[in-house]
Amino acid sequence: MARISAPRITxxxxxxxxxxxEAIDAAACEIIxxxxxxxxxxQEAIAALVxxxxxxxLAAAANQVTEECIAAAKLxx
Numbered sequence: 001m002a003r004i005s006a007p008r009i010t011x012x013x014x015x016x017x018x019x020x021x022e023a024i025d026a027a028a029c030e031i032i033x034x035x036x037x038x039x040x041x042x043q044e045a046i047a048a049l050v051x052x053x054x055x056x057x058l059a060a061a062a063n064q065v066t067e068e069c070i071a072a073a074k075l076x077x
Contacts, residue, residue, distance in 0.1 A: 002026035 005023050009016055028049060035045035 002030050 004027055004033060005068050007016065007019060007023075009019060013019075031049060032045045035048070040048070
């Protein structure tokens with residue numbers, strides 16, 4: 001698996017998201033190439049990677065809402 005470099009800019013830097021994309025690009029390309037070698041088309045692999053990433057984002061958002069609800073409930077006790 002490709003090595004993903006650590007961030008070299010601050011959390012609030014305007015280019016941080018772009019730098020993250022650049023950092024994970026090689027690993028994403030390796031995942032896609034591996035899927036193609038396994039018999040999936042490149043388009044299928046890319047679409048699947050997008051869908052997996054989207055599902056992970058939705059899960060992270062749902063987890064955040066749950067954590068906020070738990071924290072609010074603890075404050076009400």
